[in-house]
Amino acid sequence: MDRENIGILIVDDELSVRDSLTKWFEADGYRVDSAESAAAAMVKLREQAWDVILLDIKMPGMDGIEFNRHIKQVDKDIIVIIMTAYASVDTAVEALKDGVFDYVVKPIDPDDFTHIIRNALEKRRLSQENVQLRQKIEDLTTPDEIIGTSPKLKRVMEMIASVAGTDATVMIRGESGSGKELVARAIHSNSPRRYAPIISINCGAITDTLLESELFGHEKGAFTGAISQRKGKLERGDKGTVFFDEIGNISLKMQMDLLRVIETKQFCRVGSDKPINVDFRIISATNKNLEEAITHGEFREDLYFRLNVFTIDIPPIRERQEDIPLLANYFLRNCANSMAKNVNGISEDAMKMLLKYEWPGNVRELRNVVERAVVLAPSDIIQPGDLSFPFAYRQKEPGGDTLDEAEKVHIARILDRVEWNISQAANILGIDRTTLYSKIKKFQLSKKN
Amino acid sequence: MTPSKLYIIPIELTDVSVIDPLFTILAQCFRLNTALYRKPIALDRAYDPKRNQYYSSEILAQIINDPPPDAFRVLGVVGLDIYIPVLTYLYGEAQFKGLGALTSTFRLNPGFYGNPEDPHLLQDRLVKEAVHEVGHTYGLIHCSHPACVMSSSTYIEDVDEKTASFCKSCHERLAAFPLRQESPL
Numbered sequence: 001m002d003r004e005n006i007g008i009l010i011v012d013d014e015l016s017v018r019d020s021l022t023k024w025f026e027a028d029g030y031r032v033d034s035a036e037s038a039a040a041a042m043v044k045l046r047e048q049a050w051d052v053i054l055l056d057i058k059m060p061g062m063d064g065i066e067f068n069r070h071i072k073q074v075d076k077d078i079i080v081i082i083m084t085a086y087a088s089v090d091t092a093v094e095a096l097k098d099g100v101f102d103y104v105v106k107p108i109d110p111d112d113f114t115h116i117i118r119n120a121l122e123k124r125r126l127s128q129e130n131v132q133l134r135q136k137i138e139d140l141t142t143p144d145e146i147i148g149t150s151p152k153l154k155r156v157m158e159m160i161a162s163v164a165g166t167d168a169t170v171m172i173r174g175e176s177g178s179g180k181e182l183v184a185r186a187i188h189s190n191s192p193r194r195y196a197p198i199i200s201i202n203c204g205a206i207t208d209t210l211l212e213s214e215l216f217g218h219e220k221g222a223f224t225g226a227i228s229q230r231k232g233k234l235e236r237g238d239k240g241t242v243f244f245d246e247i248g249n250i251s252l253k254m255q256m257d258l259l260r261v262i263e264t265k266q267f268c269r270v271g272s273d274k275p276i277n278v279d280f281r282i283i284s285a286t287n288k289n290l291e292e293a294i295t296h297g298e299f300r301e302d303l304y305f306r307l308n309v310f311t312i313d314i315p316p317i318r319e320r321q322e323d324i325p326l327l328a329n330y331f332l333r334n335c336a337n338s339m340a341k342n343v344n345g346i347s348e349d350a351m352k353m354l355l356k357y358e359w360p361g362n363v364r365e366l367r368n369v370v371e372r373a374v375v376l377a378p379s380d381i382i383q384p385g386d387l388s389f390p391f392a393y394r395q396k397e398p399g400g401d402t403l404d405e406a407e408k409v410h411i412a413r414i415l416d417r418v419e420w421n422i423s424q425a426a427n428i429l430g431i432d433r434t435t436l437y438s439k440i441k442k443f444q445l446s447k448k449n
Numbered sequence: 450m451t452p453s454k455l456y457i458i459p460i461e462l463t464d465v466s467v468i469d470p471l472f473t474i475l476a477q478c479f480r481l482n483t484a485l486y487r488k489p490i491a492l493d494r495a496y497d498p499k500r501n502q503y504y505s506s507e508i509l510a511q512i513i514n515d516p517p518p519d520a521f522r523v524l525g526v527v528g529l530d531i532y533i534p535v536l537t538y539l540y541g542e543a544q545f546k547g548l549g550a551l552t553s554t555f556r557l558n559p560g561f562y563g564n565p566e567d568p569h570l571l572q573d574r575l576v577k578e579a580v581h582e583v584g585h586t587y588g589l590i591h592c593s594h595p596a597c598v599m600s601s602s603t604y605i606e607d608v609d610e611k612t613a614s615f616c617k618s619c620h621e622r623l624a625a626f627p628l629r630q631e632s633p634l
Contacts (some may be wrong), residue, residue, distance in 0.1 A: 003590070015552030026545040028601065029590030083535065107537045111603035436567055
């Protein structure tokens with residue numbers, strides 16, 4: 001920061017002190033002003049921002065110790081240095097307890113004074129830099145890819161918001177590609193642990209032996225190839241979050257080891273018997289039916305209950321069809337920007353195809369399809385011919401998978417067929433009018449449906 | 450009369466010849482005519498018996514009071530130990546973008562630190578501090594370049610480390626300052 005942008009306010013009832021310090025700091029190039037009392041200083045404090053305040057203890061009216069408390073109420077980050085001609089251990093302790101940066105006895109050696117001011121400004125700079133970096137971290141870690149306005153997704157967002165601030169262990173369930181890691185990152189970045197890292201471990205992608213070394217780290221020479229000491233992911237996740245993806249894929253032995261770590265928050269590196277204490281939050285994810293795995297003896301029940309304190313179920317994209325246009329357009333904008341391609345829309349017919357597709361690969365598949373289309377599109381609008389699906393194009397069965405969804409679609413079709421003649425529709429459906437009205441209300445059907 | 454001169458006022462110097470090099474060097478640095486000016490200073494008004502030191506701002510105030518009509522800058526060179534209320538001692542004081550500056554030889558003298566008297570070293574140090582303080586009257590602030598004469602000196606080693614010259618940046622700032630066109634009074 002340029003010195004002219006650093007403001008120093010001198011508060012002392014002695015004119016000679018104010019004048020001499022003003023000259024001293026002016027020569028250093030700082031923006032300097034002075035006040036003869038706490039009341040006058042309070043006016044200047046409200047008018048302008050100050051980085052450092054040099055404060056005399058003994059002043060008529062409010063003394064320096066008391067005024068320091070007022071300063072901290074206006075801006076707790078202002079550096080306050082107390083000056084006194086009468087050194088007293090009690091007042092020095094009181095001042096330092098109240099957050100005063102330093103306590104100097106007049107007269108002070110010029111070199112000491114220069115160092116105190118330099119250290120004070122360095123502290124101020126570091127605390128401002130800290131605030132800026134935290135803001136940058138928040139900007140970088142704020143999840144911006146959880147897109148959608150459907151009630152089911154809103155429910156997921158509400159659950160993220162309610163669990164993030166706690167330290168509860170979270171299990172995320174959802175089909176492959178539904179965005180489980182995004183949800184884990186959203187929980188982490190909204191939690192008090194957000195300034196520490198989130199460490200992801202894909203349990204399905206590595207063998208048991210490797211997983212052990214990955215999780216716990218190893219000492220030099222612990223096994224062939226261990227040419228140096230290495231910290232494991234649990235150690236690197238200290239104070240942060242550890243995300244176990246595909247937790248349903250780990251072996252029974254690793255389940256036991258993991259359970260022990262979760263219970264004791266302690267482990268040893270491979271090849272060492274020295275325990276390491278860690279503090280991390282666990283978020284796990286799976287697309288497996290763990291309850292079923294427990295009944296088959298493939299997953300430990302005690303670990304299941306440890307991991308499954310709070311569950312978030314991510315709906316597959318076919319259950320939140322209204323989010324498809326939002327997601328598709330979001331992926332299109334991102335991809336077109338990063339590739340500098342002039343593609344800015346999806347035609348109505350292409351969107352209809354996206355809406356009718358079953359999306360077995362969920363949001364990940366939708367993103368891939370849109371990105372591929374952006375690359376291939378010869379014009380600025382994506383057309384049906386630009387879309388290619390990794391799986392054979394399978395239209396979604398009308399009505400979806402559940403009985404409720406099938407019933408909704410069937411009632412809507414009958415109502416449309418009889419142009420919403422309730423008596424006629426009830427007759428065809430074999431139910432009475434009251435039941436039909438309650439079904440219409442339940443499924444939120446209307447003529448436009 | 451257009452103010453165009455830098456007047457040097459010796460105050461309580463044991464050996465007045467210590468200021469001899471200042472006339473030439475300050476004239477070159479600031480492109481001004483320099484001249485000796487003798488003026489009585491009421492030192493008793495600046496003396497603090499508790500500290501056995503002299504309040505530099507009081508001496509500076511007397512120096513700039515009623516200067517010669519053609520004075521563009523006034524520099525006092527005092528042989529006494531000077532202070533400002535917050536600090537234990539000073540090498541000098543100046544009015545930022547103002548008329549007057551003051552520098553003390555008291556702590557520039559090698560004898561003060563128990564070393565043998567060395568008139569040349571004392572003169573070298575005085576030149577640096579005089580240029581430094583007069584530099585402040587031209588609006589120059591402390592420079593982070595350790596060799597620049599405008600770098601801040603709180604210990605005698607700092608004075609010895611720097612040169613009597615301006616760094617490029619301070620030199621440019623000095624050149625941009627209005628010279629002799631207007632009175633700073």
